[in-house]
Structure formats: structure tokens, C-alpha cells
Amino acid sequence: MSNILIVDNEISICMLLRKILRKQGFTVDTALSGSTALRMLKETAYDIIFCDYQLKDKELNGGMLMNSIHKLHPHAAVVIMSAYPNVRVAIRMIKEGAYDYLLKPFSVAAVLALTGKIINDTKYPLKDERPLSLNHNDQYVYGESPVSKELYHQIAMVAPTNYSIIILGETGTGKEAVARLIHLQSKRAHQPFIALDCGSLSDELASSELFGHERGAFTGAATERKGAFELAQGGTLFLDEITNLSYPIQTALLRVIQERVVRKVGSLKEIPVDIRLLAASNENPVVAVARGAFRLDLFYRLNEFSVSVPSLRSRLEDLPLFIATFMRDTAITLGKETGHFSAQALACLRNYSWPGNIRELKNVIRKACLLTTDVPECDITSLPEEIINAYNPVTMAPHRLPATRNHLRIKAGKTALPKIMVTKKPAGDNKTKAAGALHLDRKTLCDKLQLPDTLS
Numbered sequence: 001m002s003n004i005l006i007v008d009n010e011i012s013i014c015m016l017l018r019k020i021l022r023k024q025g026f027t028v029d030t031a032l033s034g035s036t037a038l039r040m041l042k043e044t045a046y047d048i049i050f051c052d053y054q055l056k057d058k059e060l061n062g063g064m065l066m067n068s069i070h071k072l073h074p075h076a077a078v079v080i081m082s083a084y085p086n087v088r089v090a091i092r093m094i095k096e097g098a099y100d101y102l103l104k105p106f107s108v109a110a111v112l113a114l115t116g117k118i119i120n121d122t123k124y125p126l127k128d129e130r131p132l133s134l135n136h137n138d139q140y141v142y143g144e145s146p147v148s149k150e151l152y153h154q155i156a157m158v159a160p161t162n163y164s165i166i167i168l169g170e171t172g173t174g175k176e177a178v179a180r181l182i183h184l185q186s187k188r189a190h191q192p193f194i195a196l197d198c199g200s201l202s203d204e205l206a207s208s209e210l211f212g213h214e215r216g217a218f219t220g221a222a223t224e225r226k227g228a229f230e231l232a233q234g235g236t237l238f239l240d241e242i243t244n245l246s247y248p249i250q251t252a253l254l255r256v257i258q259e260r261v262v263r264k265v266g267s268l269k270e271i272p273v274d275i276r277l278l279a280a281s282n283e284n285p286v287v288a289v290a291r292g293a294f295r296l297d298l299f300y301r302l303n304e305f306s307v308s309v310p311s312l313r314s315r316l317e318d319l320p321l322f323i324a325t326f327m328r329d330t331a332i333t334l335g336k337e338t339g340h341f342s343a344q345a346l347a348c349l350r351n352y353s354w355p356g357n358i359r360e361l362k363n364v365i366r367k368a369c370l371l372t373t374d375v376p377e378c379d380i381t382s383l384p385e386e387i388i389n390a391y392n393p394v395t396m397a398p399h400r401l402p403a404t405r406n407h408l409r410i411k412a413g414k415t416a417l418p419k420i421m422v423t424k425k426p427a428g429d430n431k432t433k434a435a436g437a438l439h440l441d442r443k444t445l446c447d448k449l450q451l452p453d454t455l456s
Ligand SMILES: Nc1ncnc2c1ncn2[C@@H]1O[C@H](COP(=O)(O)OP(=O)(O)OP(=O)(O)O)[C@@H](O)[C@H]1O
Pocket: 138, 139, 140, 141, 142, 169, 170, 171, 172, 173, 174, 175, 176, 177, 178, 240, 282, 358, 359, 362
């Protein structure tokens, strides 16, 4: 098992991290100063070092210690911790080779996710047996909302078992991310995780992708190929968009699940397979069964347990956490400070229904950060039209938004009011007309817009 060094002046942080990581089976040492850490590092090769940026040593900060660590142990992963959210320092540390930047106070989940990510990263050859790289660079964000907590509770319960699981949820809610979590929390975590999107596969391709093929099995099969079942041997196979598979492929799949052997296309040889199956679907499989598109017996085989991933709109409490993480990740990727969203932009994001869920949010944040230059704030002009329009359908299209924001009279911070974003212009300077368009009486409109209720 890997060994970890915690370097922090605060004994409480050292103790907390040590407790969390020891529970996971890691060997953990602690150092209350950079100079002690350096002495320990000369004697022991640690795999992961959690190091506070603000060390109390004279003339030694976390960045300097990290540089020494890299000279002594080039393959160690260094995580810089800090109690101060300083994007500039975070970017510099990542550029200088830190694995990640962890803000204090941190949650247990964040520490575990980060450690799991390092263990799965082939760039860091830890001494213990390493699971196959999950090719998953993004940090999993653990929400704090009740529906998120319920999701993690279910995952924690079912992950260590060998149950087949159907993961349900709207598009972009993070079904594949949940499948990866289940794998990482299972006894198979050190074995492969293979994901296959069944959504767009023709029958021929689906057979070959799932079961593999022999050389010459069909036109174009120039070489022999392993299928997903064989590739996932000993580990977890995640089949996305399962209800989109054709009936004949479902039948073949059912046979493999029942008999636990797979036959490559064009081969008679049976290969025993030991895999755990996870499947996902945007469509409720019960509905797919009812419309005759999904085999009931296959559904029963896969549905030993089911997990529902909540939509983003049902976990809006988690929105600030997702936004902060995606902004920080984007800042690091772009290598620039991205500031923060203005109160008005945040109100827009909060009001939107997010049909594309976390994937859509991530794209919106990345784009907004890219568009925001030379200003400390991402304002609503950096948001897509549909989000601004959803905020208030009668607002002007974004490209017609006035250059100066003085025309936007809303005080977005006042959450009881923020549904209005009009200028005096759209209704021809007529407050009565504007109020009518918003289904408000004139006085309420004037109050909300902080305008004098005089004729205009
Ligand atoms: N909890 C999370 N923390 C951070 N990123 C997340 C989280 N959940 C999902 N994502 C990100 O959102 C995007 C969509 O996630 P994912 O592909 O798992 O969704 P999905 O439900 O499987 O999508 P689809 O329905 O299209 O198959 C990915 O970029 C993923 O990294």
C-alpha cells in the first residue's frame, strides 16, 4: 500500500488527514514543519505528500518544499494545501508540478476523491499494485444536498457487493461518473473499468465491441480483437445507453451474463469472464420494456439494484460547489485568473432548468471563463442566450444588451426579486406597458426596478 506524508503546522490538520487516510489502509506519517519533512523525505520515499503552502519555517514555503521533493523523489505526487483561495498561487503551483491544490477546510470526500485520482493516475507509479488508469482527469465533486447525500449513501452500500446495477438519470447527470465511483469503491478497484456507449452501435459493431472478433470474421476485420467483456476481465464493465441495443444483441448479451462465457465473433472458443456489470440509461428501462424495445429477462438480470442520479435542478444547493470547482479547474487549464460570477449571473444560473445537467453547466462555466477577459467578474454577458432568456423571456437578446450595465436596474442580490431584467427601452419607455408584459401592476414594477412611479 502507498505511503503518504502530511506536512502542516497545524496538528489538527495532520491528525485529521492521518485518520482519514489510515482508514483507507495507507501508511501515513506527519511532519509539523518543512524542515522536519525534508529530513524524513531524505530517509523515506513517499508516494503522496500533502503539503501546506503557508509553512511556518523561515525561508521555506510549500512551493519551495515541493521543488525539493521533486528533486529527491521525481515520481511523488505533491498536493499543496492552503486555507486561502489564491488562484494565482494555485496556478503557479500546478505549473511547477503540484498534482492539485486543496483548499482548507476540506471534506473527507474531497480528500478521498483526490487520493483515488492520484492512485489511478499512471503518471504516478505508486509502489502498490495500481488499477488501470480510468482516463478520468476530472475531480468528482461531492454535493452536500440531501439528494446527493442519498446517492452517495446508496453507492457506499452497493459498491462493495457484486450486484449488477442499473444507473438511471437524465442526460449529463453523471451516470458514468457514478459508475466509476462504484468501481473505485468496490473490491475490483484495482482491476480494469471499461465503459462502452451502446447508444450508436450498429449490430455488427456492437457484437464486435462487446464480444470481440477473430481475424477475418467479417469484411474489415483485419486483425483479431478483444471485446469489452474480455478487456474488463476481473473488473467492471459499464454499458451506457443499454436500452438502445437491438433485440438480437440483447439476446447475445443475456447469454453471456447467464453463462459467464463469451465467444468472439467468428470463433467457437468460449472464454470464461469474471466481470461486474453496470448499465445506464436515460430512458427508464421499465418504459423500454413496456414498448417492447428491451427484454424483460435482461432487465431483471441487470436490475439487481438501481441507483437514480438526481438532475441538477433537483440539487441546486450543490450549484455553488460545482461552479467553484469548474471555475477553478478552468482557471488552471487556461492558466489565467477567471474571477467569479457576478450576483446577477449567479441568479441566472440558479434560475435555469439545466436540461443538460452537469455536462451543460461545465460547458457554460468553461465558456464564460474563456470569454471573460481583463475583468474580475464573469457577468451575464458571458452566459449563453438560453440561460439569460430563461431568466426573463421578455429581456433583450444578449447581443442587444446595453454596453453599460447601468441600464439593468435589477439588484440581483435581492433574491426575492430577481426575475426581472428589463430596461426602460423595450416597452417604449412606458412603465405601464412593461408591467403588463411582466404580468405585474405598475407600482410593483416600479418598486422592483427602483424607479419613481411617475408617468414616462
Ligand atoms: N459529481 C461530479 N463532479 C464533477 N464532474 C461531474 C460530476 N458528475 C458529472 N460530472 C461531469 O459531467 C459530465 C457528464 O458526466 P457523465 O458523462 O458521467 O454523465 P452521463 O449521465 O453519463 O451522461 P450521458 O447521459 O450523456 O451518458 C462529465 O464531464 C463529468 O466529468
